[in-house]
Amino acid sequence: MGAGRYSALSLLRGALGGHRHWGRAWRAGEPRGPYDVIVIGGGGHGLATAYYLAKEHGIRRVAVIEKGWIGGGNTGRNTTIVRSNYRQPQLQRLLEYSLKLWHGLSDELNYNVMFSPRGALFLGHSDADMARLAERGDALIAMGIDADLIDRDAVARLVPLFDMRRDARWPIEGGLIQRRGGTARHDAVAWGFARAADNLGVDIIENCEVTGFLRDGNRVTGVRTTRGDIAAGRTGICVAGNSGHVAGLAGLKLPIESHTLQAWVTEPVKPMIDTVVMSQTLHCYFSQSDKGGIVGGGDPDFFPSYAQRGAPIRLEDSIAQAISLVPALSRLRMVRSWAGVTDMSFDGSPIIGETPLDGLYLNGGWCYGGFKATPGSGRLYAHLLATGQSHPIAAPFDLARFAQGRTIDEAGAGPMPQNR
Amino acid sequence: MRAGLGIDGEAMRFTFDGKAYWGVDGDTLAAALMANGVRLLARSFKYHRPRGIMAMGVEEPSALVTLGEGARAEPNVRASDVFLYPGLVAMSQNAWPSLRHDVGAVNSLVSALIPAGFYYKTFFGPPSRWMIYERFIRRAAGLGRPPQVADPDRYGHRAAFCDVLVVGAGPAGLAAALRAVEAGRRVILVEQDALPGGSLLRENVTIDGVPGAKWAARAVGRIRAAGGRVLMRTTATGHWDDNFVTAVERRVEPGQTSRGLAQVLWKLRCGDVILASGALERPLVFADNDVPGIMLAGAARALALRYGVAPGRRAVIATSHDEAYRTAFALAGLGVEIVAILDSRVDPQGPLVNAARARFPVLVDARPLRGLRRGVALAGVEAIVGTTRRRFVADCLAMSGGMSPVLHLHRQAGGALDYDAARGAFLPGAARQRQVTVGAAAGEHDLRAFLGPASIDDPLGPVVPAEPGPIWRGEARGKAFVDFQNDVTTADLALAQREGYVSVEHTKRYTTLGMGTDQGKLGAMVALAQIADERGLPLPEAGLTMFRPPYTPVTLGAFAGPARGDHAAPIRRLPLAEAHDALGALWVPAGAWMRPRVYLRPGESLGEASLREARMVRSLAGVVDVSSLAKFEIAGPDALAVVEAVCATPVARLGVGRGRYTVMLREDGMVMDDGTLWRLAEDRWLLTGSTGGAARMARHLSYVADILLARPRAAVINVSEHWAGLAFAGPRAAGLLAELTGQPVPAHMGLAQATIAGAPVRVLAASYSGERAFEVHVPAYRAAGVFAALVRAARGVGGGVYGLDAMDHLRVEKGHVVIGAEADGRAIPADLGLGGMLRTSGGFVGWQALTRPALADCAGRRQLVGVTSIDGVPIPEGAMLVVREGEEPVGHVTTSAPRVAGEGAIGLGLLVDGGARHGEALLAWSPTRKQCVPVQVGVPLFYDAEGARYRD
Amino acid sequence: MLLIPCPHCGPRIQEEFAYERSADSVVRLDDAPAVAMTALFSRANLRGEEAEIWVHAQGCGQWLRLTRDRMSHAIRSVEPL
Secondary structure, three states, X not given: OHHHOOOHHHHHHHHHOOOOOOOOOOOOOOOOOOEEEEEEOOOHHHHHHHHHHHHHHOOOXXXXXXXXXXXXXXXXXXXXXXXXXXXXXXXXXHHHHHHHHHOOHHHHHOOOOOOEOOOEEEEEOOHHHHHHHHHHHHHHHHOOOOOEEEEHHHHHHHOOOOOOOOOOOOOOOEEEEEOOOEEOOHHHHHHHHHHHHHHOOOEEEOOOOEEEEEEEOOEEEEEEEOOEXXXXXXXXXXXXXXXXXXXXXXXXXXXXXXXXXXXXXXXXEOOOOOOEEEEOOOOEEEEEOOOOOEEEEOOXXXXXXXXXXXXXXXXXXXXXXHHHHOHHHHHXXXXXXXXXXXXXXXXXXXXXXXXXXXXXXXXXXXXXXXXXXXHHHHHHHHHHHHHOOOOOOOHHHOOOHHHHOOOOOOOOOOOOHHHO | OOOOOOOOOOEEEEEEOOEEEEEEOOOEHHHHHHHOOOOOOEEOOOOOOEEOOOOOOOOOXXXXXXXXXXXXXXXXXXXXXXXXXXXXXXXXXXXXXXXXXXXXXXXXXXXXXXXOOHHHHOOXXXXXXXXXXXXXXXXXXXXXXXXXXXXXXXXXXXXXXXXXXXXXXXXXXXXXXXXXXXXXXXXXXXOOOOOOOHHHHHOOOEEOOEEHHHHHHHHXXXXXXXXXXXXXXEEEEEEXXXXXXXXXXXXXXXXXXXXXXXXXXXXXXXXXXXEOOOEXXXXXXXXXXXXXXXXXXXXXXXXXXXXXXXXXXXXXXXXXXXXXXXXXXHHHOOOOEEEEXXXXXXXXXXXXXXXXXXXXXXXXXXXXXXXXXXXXXXXXXXXXXXXXXXXXXXXXXXXXXXEEXXXXXXXXXXXXXXXXXXXXXXXXXXXXXXXXXXXXXXOOOOOHHHHOOXXXXXXXXXXOOOOOOOOOOOOOOOOEEEEXXXXXXXXHHHHHHHOOOOOHHHHHHHHOOOXXXXXXXXXXXXXXXXXXXXXXXXXXXXXXXXXXXXXXXXXXXXXXXXXXXXXXXXXXXXXXXXXXXXXXXXXXXXXXXXXXXXXXXXXXXXXXXXXXXXXXXXXXXXXXXXXXXXXXXXXXXXXXXXXXXXXXXXXXXXXXXXXXXXXXXXXXXXXEEEEEEEEEEOOEEEEEEOOOOHHHHHHHHHHHHHHHOOOOOOEEEEOOOOEEEEXXXXXXXXXXXXXXXXXXXXXXXXXXXXXXXXXXXXXXXOOOOOOOEEEEEEEHHHHHHHHHHHHHXXXXXXXXXXXXXXXXXXXXXXXXXXXXXXXXXXXXXXXXXXXXXXXXXXXXXXXXXXXXXXXXXXXXXEEEEEXXXXXXOOOOXXXXXXXXXXXXXXXXXXXEEEOOOOOOEEEEXXXXXXXXXXXXXXXXXXXXXXXXXXXXXXXXXXXXXXXXXXOO | OOEEEEOOOEEEEHHHOEEEEEHXXXXXXXXXXXXXXXXXXXXOOXXXXXXXXXXXXXXOOOEEEEEEEOOOOOEEEEEEO
16 A cells, blocks of 8 residues: 555546556455454454554554455445434444544545445334434434434425325334434445555455464463464454354354344436435335445344345335335336345344453444444454453443343343344 | 247337337337347446447346336336337436437546546545535436336235246256156246247257247147146246245336236245256457447347347357357348358367358457447457458447356355356356256257257257357457446456455455346356456356346335235234224324224314323223233143243232233343233133233243243133223223123222123223223124223213323323333333332242342332423423433433323333432433423322222 | 244245244243353354254244254254244
């Protein structure tokens, strides 16, 4: 990198030279070691962690170990929604911490992650819904987070294609919008963090799968991989849906179960939906990407799976709901559907903290809300891996909370992931 | 008059960009336009380059048009995948002001500034600035204009089962389907085209003496006659677990008005699946290989033989294998001059090649370098023959870089791929499900291999396996396209490799290769070859991206099917819905249920009505419909064990004929539901619960009985819908009820059997409102008479019906919690003041979780409190409880209500350490509603603390 | 869309069934709190075969123990519980 700084001028220079001067965005890392920190998992969170370790804590002997290609897991499969408008205060603090980072991320990384605060809108379909949205909005504003309770007319102005009939199956009574929320280009986040971390000396080692842990009594001293043993001072697991599998290699069981979540995208069309639309009554959400396709999703598949595929009925449900909100969607064509493996924690909130093994840390259990937390999660995890202490914002999300009864249950749905 | 294997003769009129043309029944729009000499159909996505037809099927990348008008407009339709119908209206897309003169073409001039991924390298600054650039990007992106109105078409879902599903009615598929029906199997055959025949529709082959197309039509007849189901215009789009296949049937063409269903989503469960999905032709990669007039060799052949259209006057064939030679013969048959056949092989042999040599100029070691454009059409081809550069004048270039088997469904089903170097293609490997691939999809192009004893007459001889097309080495200036739809060139692929996006997944996402509506059908293998070449790897090691459903784009409406409008989700109506309507009820959703909210009188506001109703209950008598509440009967010698497991309160000492309030906990100790428990007999219990929790309670009871108690001698029956429930409450209720039943009413928390208006009822003397009250259960189908009797009785003393809002006001005064409001799934019994109610002997679901340290001691937890508005101003529901405005919340108002008994405003709330803060003054702050109401914290009970109202 | 072989009803579509929990996570009413909370809050969550508890909710209502591979979805065995 270095001389390869991105800018409009550099693009112009590239144009004149047939774009031959561009170098690799990140080196093809080779396992070396010993490292101060190994991050297992080359998704957005893991790469962000490595970046912040180097950038903020000056720890550069860091390796990110990824079994496939970086960003190939949930980072490349989500529906790109970024927001912090949750209800529980601990989650509000955590996601707002992350949202603030989103707002400066492209410049920080010198990589346009295309963060677009086009608004994240929750719809209300009844007076009861509106009261709940008002409560959420009140809680957010009281915590210093932006929220706007808007009426039917304002909602209709935001998305003119909404079905605003009062006798619709789910009439739209109003909404709560977080204007600072929106979308980002998911792949760019992984690549941006990778390039920035690599530039600071982090080794990004792809196609290297962790097959075990190196132990010294109760202490984890490194990892065993398909490319050899690598020693580390501290090791951080950051593998989303594979958390159970990797933790199992250390003999650990977690309050996490891996479930499938599907999503779909339509062919690209000219702009028709300018904001992110979500409904908690309907469990569906959709937005329009910069390429023009409508990206949407809904409920997960409700049973454990690592297969990254689900049943078509889930797609049918979320699409039927999206069409009932925006009838004009009906004639658009779905071009692709896909699935990710979500790490469903047993209170619906992430786990960032120590494990029972010394030197081994965990960041996982993000359920289907991980993408929006990418920079925040990385920075908080870096803090933990660098200092051995949890940042105050991450502290409530420790692994011990389940045994102690301090769960953070946004949905109030309890431990079973399929009830979430 | 045109003659072709696929056209019928009946003339059809259609328009394209406002101009009228004539086509023939059986034409695709693409063929009809070509027949009319229209060769410019579209502008490409990014560079707005002029584009014509490349392929003759679903794999067409560029010729996308908008079909239909108004509500039926459908953008991004492949011109080669829509069949003519009378009155077809088509418009070009993505060009302004016209297709011929498109200002977007300026993008081509600045293309050096906008290579793949350029947007990642610029547009920095605050997000607000990015959003300004983004507005232009979004406007430039997108191919077609989306519809603005609701979809008038209707879509159906159908399920079907078969022993054998055959995908594809080409020769291999038809042969397989015939064998299966003749063996007596239940067969379904699906074909995405409008005609059966597949490759036979673009060849001059006769089978058993008839032209291939006719043989195919007859084969379909035979399959149907034998009981097989043949679905034409039906694409198998997804192959899911256990041979579950989704297929989409088009009953009308895009933009066409349908009288019945426009499309049907078939859900097929199959014993065996035979994939005869054919193979797609690969383009050749050379500079400007996208000029209108350049098309796949198979497409040119289809134009000639199926549609009787000459794709040009002077044609060059460019190929790396034998099959494209067939195109030369087909075109020559229509009088097209074959200027040259450029074969990239050094020494091609075989009868087909030799036959061609006899008629046409065949040049070996020859391949195209550049398509030469004049205006918007092909004028010639620059080629290299050996080491000599040559130019050919031509208005058509038919190219072929080999055939790639269509293996999408095989891969979706988890099948493996085997790379065949000779063919330069992936062939189906081991299948994970009961599925087999035949025909061209398995790399077998020789008809004799699957038509068996049929006599095949192919003047050009059987087809021989293909070789991969040559790798483009940039020998001429110009853009060499790998993905035509997203305008991805070899330069973009090289850039991706250079920048380290080396894996095929990264390359794809960085360059947008294969992410268009054609899903990379043409470009996938070609791109892989280029990537492998860049990385110095054998092709199969460069990887292959995952194939995802749907195989071709599917209309969203088809997924929704019948779930539209009111049918988007079921609505549950109470047994007494009609009676409530007659009384003028205003309905409100409660989950999937619709429940009466209030019964408005003329001139009343909602608030006035609900307060009137609530006061009516406090002073006289009222009837409210509580039918939607959950109800379960548990009976048998071990019934008590079930009840004790589920209910966290003492139950064993409850006498027969008595009831009590109870709570049910989740395994994590949180309050899951609450209700009443009644002992109907020694071994027979009735448990009620909340409306919203009914399904959850049913599952929970079943789990407790069958799993935790290992099938005790007890039956657990969900009687929620057997009984309608009517709560009859108020100081006059007892007297009125005694009159109606002709017997004394049960004491408070007692029960009795009775008869009202001739219907058997059970009377449970429980109160939610705080007045002397009776919950009357009657069989749902007998409810109308009982309801009428109760309402009449209440009205007789000046009372009447009341709804959900009034019921809510009443229960707030009594401090009753509601599941979902106060009991929000995060509250343990002690939080809600119910800690003292728990059974000390334990043994109920959730007891262990309550022993956890943070729960055993309630310090710092939110607790249920009552809040009273100090100035009488209504308290906004959901407002935050704060010490000072602007501070972080210490709680929130869960429910707000007017005082029913008296004046003023009250509410219930959850407040940190609420139990120790009675008397404190706080603010109920709602910044969203711009309200800040001073409140006083107190006991969550505002009425009749002694329970005097329950005593007769 | 999986076909699950209900011992009572034969192979039926997955939509008729509901996944409840992994077989090793059942909390018995007489389990000590530590044992109960461990069972409730920890899972092996293997990237392979596990024993699971399902119920034929839209069918016969039978509770079932399935041994199922979470990568391939292949069902090795189904027993009534």
